[in-house]
Amino acid sequence: MTASPLLSISQHHRIALGACYGVTDTGLVRDVNEDNFLIDDHLSLLMVADGMGGHAAGALASAEAIVSIQAYLTRASQALPSFTNVATDDDTIPLAHLRNSDAESIVRQAVIHANAHVYALNLARQNADGCGMGTTVTGIWQRNADPVITLFHVGDSRLYRFRAGRLSCLTHDQTLYQRAIDAGETLNLPKKNMLWQALGPYADIAPAIQSFQWQAGDRYLLCSDGLHAAVPHEKIEQLMATARTEQIDFTCQQLISLAKATGGRDNITAIVIQGH
Numbered sequence: 001m002t003a004s005p006l007l008s009i010s011q012h013h014r015i016a017l018g019a020c021y022g023v024t025d026t027g028l029v030r031d032v033n034e035d036n037f038l039i040d041d042h043l044s045l046l047m048v049a050d051g052m053g054g055h056a057a058g059a060l061a062s063a064e065a066i067v068s069i070q071a072y073l074t075r076a077s078q079a080l081p082s083f084t085n086v087a088t089d090d091d092t093i094p095l096a097h098l099r100n101s102d103a104e105s106i107v108r109q110a111v112i113h114a115n116a117h118v119y120a121l122n123l124a125r126q127n128a129d130g131c132g133m134g135t136t137v138t139g140i141w142q143r144n145a146d147p148v149i150t151l152f153h154v155g156d157s158r159l160y161r162f163r164a165g166r167l168s169c170l171t172h173d174q175t176l177y178q179r180a181i182d183a184g185e186t187l188n189l190p191k192k193n194m195l196w197q198a199l200g201p202y203a204d205i206a207p208a209i210q211s212f213q214w215q216a217g218d219r220y221l222l223c224s225d226g227l228h229a230a231v232p233h234e235k236i237e238q239l240m241a242t243a244r245t246e247q248i249d250f251t252c253q254q255l256i257s258l259a260k261a262t263g264g265r266d267n268i269t270a271i272v273i274q275g276h
Contacts, residue, residue, distance in 0.1 A: 007038045007066055012249065015044040015273075016145035017214060019245045022046075022271035023252040027226060028264030034058030034135075035224050035267040038066045043073055044142040048157045048269050050224040052198065053133030061118050061133035065199045068114035069152075073141060076106050103143045103150045104209045111137065111152050111199070111207040118200035134200035138171055138222060142214075153208040155198050157269075158228050160236065162219040167237035172208065174198075193225060218275040219243055223255070226266035230259040240272075248272045 013020045026033040034051035036059070047066050051058025114137070122132035136155025143150065151159055156173040172178065174197040176190035199205060219240055228236070235258060243251040252270050259268045 007036050007063060010249070010252075013039045013041050015039070015041055015046070016142050017044060017140075017149065017220075018273055018275040019248060020046065020271060020273040021248045021252050022222075022269070023249075023256055024269040025226075025256045025260070025264075025267065027267050028260055030265075030267055032056050032059060033267045034062060035226065035269040036062040036066055037222070037269050037271055038070060038139075039271065040070060043070070043077060044145065045070060045073060045139065046222055046271055046273065047137060047139030048222045048224055048271060049135045049137045049199075050155065050157050050226070050267065050269070051133065051135040052195075057133035058135065060121075061135040061200050062137075064118055064121065065114045065135045065137050068117045069110045069137065069139070072110035072113050073106070076110070077143070103141065103146070103148070104211055106143075107141055107150050107152045108207055108209050111154060111209075112205060115154075115199045115205040116203070119203050122200055129203070130201050132201060134195075134198035136195070136224070137199055140220070140222070147213055148211050149214055150209065150211050154205060155195050156193070157222070157224045160221040160223070160240070162221070162237070162240040162243075163215065163217075165241065167221075167233065167240055169233075170210075170212070174208070192229065214275055216276060220271075220273040220275070221255075222269075222271040222273075224267060224269040226264075226268035227255055227259045227270055229266070230262040230264075230268075231255070243272055243274060245274045248274050 010023050022037045036049045038047045049062035051062030136157045138153045138157035141150045153171045159170045176194040177192045255270045
């Protein structure tokens, strides 16, 4: 099996929220980059996915999940203006629920649909539940240039927001380590990268969905754990503090370089968004 092609090349984009730029890097140890990212200017949709499965299966999982979510939200966006029955050439995308205009519900169904797609690929490869390829996915969708942004999250890729001089993480890692910490455990903690939820390995999934309002001047960072597990929060905050529209490509490259300076043991992906 060969690695899937990267879905987005590193170039400047402009969405309703603002200017954005993304970079992904294999790192210094791995042979294959199983991360993937997408910036869809038309949909104002951004995603980072960190695949797993070995032998390039993770690259396939991350690409298939992203493409599936993008396709679903594209069909949803076409259906939303009328809230009536919509003809579709793709019978695998159910659209009946799209009469509900709630963006959170739509995004939830998009992620669930993507999980079903990757899970079906696992079944076709005769992988049992909990086995085979899988992927994290974290993204934001700004529907119709709304002032509200919808965040969706599965796994341990992250979304950060830099506002008023402070960097805050808007996602909560879905790892066994984080769940143990949340439960108050302090001894015999699991490894930090062990996921309790990912797209693909299981038929059922419960994505974390939330909406928040953006403010003028907000900056956002979407990244895989190849960045946030390698670079301290304070270092990321310092770089996000200096980001400007005309140099967000440089900010992305600096983030990648910081992660590689610690050894680059994992694939590294970062998308930086500079709000208007």
